[in-house]
Amino acid sequence: MGMIARGLDLIFGDGRNVVADTVGIFRESAENAGARETQMKDAALSQLAAEFARPRKGLFDRIIDGLNRLPRPLLAFGTIGLFVVAMVDPIWFASRMQGIQLVPEPLWWLMGAIVSFYFGARHQAKGQEFQASVAETMTRATTVASNVKALEEMAAPRTPAAPVAESGGNPALEEWRGRDGG
The missing domain is CATH 1.20.5 (Single alpha-helices involved in coiled-coils or other helix-helix interfaces)
Incomplete structure (x- = not known):
């Protein structure tokens, strides 16, 4: 039994797994990859936080922010303008499109x-x-x-109150009905 144990120690090392260490050279450890990815994300977030730590109030910053907002509207209005020009002056438009083909x-x-x-x-x-x-x-x-349910309950049609019994409930009402003839 001792020779088998010494042979396995020779292959797998003393308390180490030589096969796992060898495979680790050729294949990345998922745990180490996760740690490196976490460090990279933390570094990117701290860089982003440092960039926006102070408010930019200078004239240059405002001009650059304004320029960054221009491309989308210019592209949209430019495309609409192309449609308008194509309808107003098709010959001029066609000659410009021929130039784009070059x-x-x-x-x-x-x-x-x-x-x-x-x-x-x-x-x-x-x-x-x-x-x-x-x-x-x-x-x-x-x-x-819950708000919609409460509103629906408010809007639900209400049943009219039950009519008052005609016999002996209200002497003033009886007198009024007697004068009216009904």
Whole structure:
């Protein structure tokens, strides 16, 4: 039995798993990968927090923020303008479109990449805002449901009160009915 134990110690090491250590060289440990990913996310968040730690109030910052807001409206209004020009002066529009056909294909790929990244980042940010607003709305759903139920109860038609019995309940009413002839 001692020789078998020494042979296994030779293969697996003294208290260590030589096979696991060897595999660890060729395959990443999930635990270590998770730790590295957590460190990377923490570093990115701290960098972002440091960037927005102080409010930017300078003229340069306001100008740059204004310029960052221009591309979307310019693209939208420019596209609408192209439709208007195509209807107003089709010959002028067609000649400009012929010029666009001369743009080389790599430039179109570059333009597509720039627009995709710009609008893709915007789409992701707006998508996250939308998910947060949906979650907020869902937290208010029970309050809204109880309010709607209360409003429906208020709007429900009410049954009229039962008529007063004609016999012996109200002497003034009996006298009034007698004068009226009914």
